[in-house]
Amino acid sequence: MSVKCSIFALLMIDTGISATEVKAPASQGKQFYIESYGCAMNFSDSEIIGSILSENGYSITQDEFSADLILLNTCAIRENAEKTIRDRLKHLRNNKRKNSDLIIGVLGCMAERLKTKLLEEEKLVDIVAGPDAYRDLPKLVEEVVDGQRAINVLLSREETYAEISPLRLNTNGVSAFISIMRGCDNMCSFCVVPFTRGRERSRDPESIVKEARQLSEAGYKEITLLGQNVDSYLWFGGGPKVEFKKATDEQKDNAVGFAKLLEMVALVDPNMRIRFSTSHPKDIGDDVLFTIKKYDNICKYIHLPAQSGNTRVLEVMNRTYTREWYLDKVKRIREIIPECGISCDIIAGFCSETEEEHQDTLSMMKESRFDFSYMYKYSERPGTPAHKKMTDDVPEEVKSRRLSEIIALQKELSLANNSAYIGKVVRVLTDSVSKKSEDDLSGRNDQNTKVVFPKGNHKIGDFVEVLVERVTPTTLIGKAIN
């Protein structure tokens, strides 16, 4: 910190400002507090933000009341996600009342979606910064200290924060995320992400491998590679993927796709588990499946959102695959990797969905036998193609009923899948103490199902062989045998 200040002072003198005019940077001795909402990409971004602020003299605090700067890294995926942030901002009025110098920043997808509107609507917000503007945060804070409200919501076609070494937040020292790409080019009609995160661009594979190596050296046991559509990862020298067609022959020859990247990361440390999320049914290919099969340390688990089981609904969602295509993918996964866990995302009550079409979703779920699913009621998002061109016409009570049918079916499928583990031994990476009992440890098997067992001499971060004795729809319960 002190070193930074003196360098800062020297720079100011060099530019001709006299020493007496030298002002300490706004960051001097200041603490920031950050909360993350939404998907894993946002949690990963918060670690990049943490790193940028630390490099600029801020230190992190877990106590919101001692913070000089409170940051909310927000999500905009459904209306409820934004409501949570509005409610949180109301609470932060108390913090501001206690400390009038407190700076409040709203970052991430809701900031990007609402832009200046957020400053107009939420008077206590000082900073609004979108997902590609985090390098600018120290400057935005300076602007607030100088008496202005500050905003940067520019989306970039290149930014991947590739060389920034994330500041690991709330870490258990066992599992970590690595962002491998940013943005999304898919334009599913219901989805706000292409608008909040911009064009798809992939990160330099060397920087990804370097980060994986650092995590391995720091003792991490599991990494998850993150992107909105990881199967579409393509590195050919930088810039958005849409420009691949303009790449030189040499760039094309040396391009790295997701299967290759997965292999490069798997080879970093055979004792470190590799996961990835999210896969898109249109893009996941045999090359990726064979790579998963080939390496013991790549988890046999794929999150493969379907969204609907009806071809017409999939078409109006602009998912670019049919029910049959999706079911064939599931079949292919099970052919190549029979033990693979598969999970799904499903939306209930999308615009114009009929009762029969909803039944198709239920039958698709039965056929696919998902281990678990993330299930949502459709929530219309302003500015999306569905909002512009379609009507949110499924009544709220119908959406709720369809969602509960989907949830009930998933519960049955999960219980059936989990029951098949009874009497079998699973390899678990323990990541926490069980929420229900301090005497039990909790972790996940290769297929990403939660496993709980009495801790004995084991500790968080251990790989443990667990004999499964009983199950619930969400958890395998058993005892350690090693």
Ligand code: SAH
């Ligand atoms: N990139 C990922 C998903 C990111 S968003 C993918 O393509 O699978 C996570 C999930 O939120 C989506 O899979 C979808 O099921 C859900 N979702 C997105 N927009 C939604 C909306 N407007 N209403 C309800 N759920 C939505």
Ligand code: SF4
């Ligand atoms: Fe949204 Fe579709 Fe992109 Fe996923 S693939 S982030 S659902 S637009």
Ligand code: F3S
């Ligand atoms: Fe939400 Fe943005 Fe992720 S909208 S789901 S935080 S990409």
